[in-house]
Each structure stands twice: as structure tokens, then as C-alpha cells.
Amino acid sequence: MNQPLMSKRPLPNINEKPTYVNHMFAEIAGTYDLMNRLMTFGLDQLWRRELLTLCELPPHGRLLDVGTGTGDIAYQAMQRYPSVQAYGADFTYEMMAAGVGKMPGRVLPFTQADTLHLPYPDNTFDAVVCGFLIRNVVDRPGAFQEQARVTKPGGKVICLETTPPSNTILGPLFQFYFFNIVPLIGQLISRHGEAYSYLPHSTVDFPAPAVLQRIMEESGLRHVFYREYMMGVVAIHVGTKQ
Numbered sequence: 001m002n003q004p005l006m007s008k009r010p011l012p013n014i015n016e017k018p019t020y021v022n023h024m025f026a027e028i029a030g031t032y033d034l035m036n037r038l039m040t041f042g043l044d045q046l047w048r049r050e051l052l053t054l055c056e057l058p059p060h061g062r063l064l065d066v067g068t069g070t071g072d073i074a075y076q077a078m079q080r081y082p083s084v085q086a087y088g089a090d091f092t093y094e095m096m097a098a099g100v101g102k103m104p105g106r107v108l109p110f111t112q113a114d115t116l117h118l119p120y121p122d123n124t125f126d127a128v129v130c131g132f133l134i135r136n137v138v139d140r141p142g143a144f145q146e147q148a149r150v151t152k153p154g155g156k157v158i159c160l161e162t163t164p165p166s167n168t169i170l171g172p173l174f175q176f177y178f179f180n181i182v183p184l185i186g187q188l189i190s191r192h193g194e195a196y197s198y199l200p201h202s203t204v205d206f207p208a209p210a211v212l213q214r215i216m217e218e219s220g221l222r223h224v225f226y227r228e229y230m231m232g233v234v235a236i237h238v239g240t241k242q
């Protein structure tokens with residue numbers, strides 16, 4: 001899978017997107033965690049913490065982290081709730097390989113899978129979460145429906161994502177940071193500046209929080225709400241499986 005990126009364009013077309021995304025994450029896997037900490041000034045772990053609070057996991061519950069990457073959400077869940085068993089699924093082998101063994105004494109079972117076809121029976125998990133996955137997925141309703149399918153009735157389906165730049169005074173500031181500074185840091189650290197140009201472009205392209213809420217509702221989730229963080233740069237959407 002370590003082939004060069006398919007195109008020099010920051011955003012691939014719909015047909016190319018899954019392969020493009022898969023190759024891109026394979027190339028940046030080794031420096032992914034470091035880049036996350038640097039470009040968010042460490043805030044990414046706080047957002048994952050917020051997401052986990054919203055899961056309302058029961059003792060001994062089961063959590064699925066889809067698009068798990070190097071497993072940051074899943075590992076944080078097992079650290080915070082020792083009786084919980086987390087599972088990670090992602091279609092990029094290299095990302096999961098980079099995440100193996102990050103928590104001494106606990107094993108995070110990783111499975112290579114597409115979020116549109118999860119290899120688990122119906123009603124398996126107490127919560128299914130994803131962080132920074134959905135903007136990479138072409139069929140977003142399909143992804144939420146599949147996540148809901150493997151969630152137990154009453155369980156939560158939760159999505160942490162960046163949001164499109166807002167019209168507030170800070171919007172242009174964040175836009176400048178994402179479009180100009182992040183690709184530079186990405187080039188320096190990962191040697192794949194193009195991958196970090198994809199990030200701002202995919203963010204601009206992403207639905208606003210209220211629209212994403214509707215997509216989740218239309219995917220069959222109930223009581224959908226969202227919370228925004230860092231002046232609306234990221235949002236966490238929460239839905240409940242009926």
C-alpha cells in the first residue's frame with residue numbers, strides 16, 4: 001500500500017477518494033500522532049476525552065472506534081474506563097500497525113475494515129465512535145447507518161470532526177493556519193505536505209454542524225445533538241440508536 005499518492009490535486013474525485021485516502025494515511029502513519037499533537041497544540045486529546053464522556057459507557061461495556069487510525073480514542077477509553085473493552089477498525093493497515101502496543105498491559109484488537117461494511121453482527125457495541133473519519137467518507141449516511149447497525153439499542157453513535165471555517169472574525173485566521181501553516185509543518189514532520197493540504201480542503205468541503213445533524217437523523221439516529229469546541233473549529237455529534 002506504500003504507493004505514491006494518486007494525484008497532485010488536494011481533493012480527489014468521488015471514485016478515487018477511498019483509494020486516495022487509504023494511500024495517504026498509509027504514507028503518513030509513522031508521524032500521524034506527532035503531527036496531531038503539534039498542529040492542535042495537544043487539544044486533539046481533549047476533544048477525544050469529551051467524546052468519551054458523551055458515550056455514557058456502562059461498566060464492562062464494549063466500544064468500537066471506527067476509522068481508529070493509531071487507536072488514540074480506543075486507547076484513551078481503556079485507560080479511562082479500565083473495565084471497558086475497546087476495538088479499533090480502519091481500512092488502512094499501516095495506521096493500525098503504527099498503533100500496536102501503545103498501552104502497556106492492554107491489547108487493543110485492531111480489524112482492517114471499511115466503515116461501510118463493518119464485520120460485526122447487529123447490536124454488538126454499547127457505543128460506536130469515530131474521530132476525523134467522516135470527512136474522508138463519500139457515503140456519509142451509509143457510514144452512520146452501518147455504525148448504528150452494530151450499536152446496541154439505546155447506545156450512542158458519536159462523530160468528532162472538524163467543521164467548515166465559520167464567518168466569525170476568527171474564521172479567516174483559522175483558515176490561514178490550516179491552509180498555510182499546517183501543510184508546512186506536515187511537510188517538515190511527515191515529508192508529505194500534500195496530505196496536510198488535503199486536511200483543510202476536506203474541511204471546507206464538509207457539511208456545517210446543523211447539516212451533519214440532519215444527515216445523522218436521516219440515517220435513523222434519534223435525539224441527535226452536537227457540541228462545538230475551540231470556537232467552532234471542531235464539533236462532536238451524538239445520536240442514539242433506537
Ligand SMILES: C[S@@+](CC[C@H](N)C(=O)[O-])C[C@H]1O[C@@H](n2cnc3c(N)ncnc32)[C@H](O)[C@@H]1O
Pocket residue numbers: 018021022025036066067068069070071072073089090091092095113114115116130131132133136137
Ligand atoms: C484522520 S484519521 C483519524 C484517526 C483517529 N480516529 C484519530 O482520532 O486520530 C482518519 C482515519 O480514517 C480511516 N478511514 C478513512 N476512510 C475509511 C473508511 N471508509 N473505512 C475505514 N477507515 C477509514 C483512515 O485510514 C484513517 O486512519
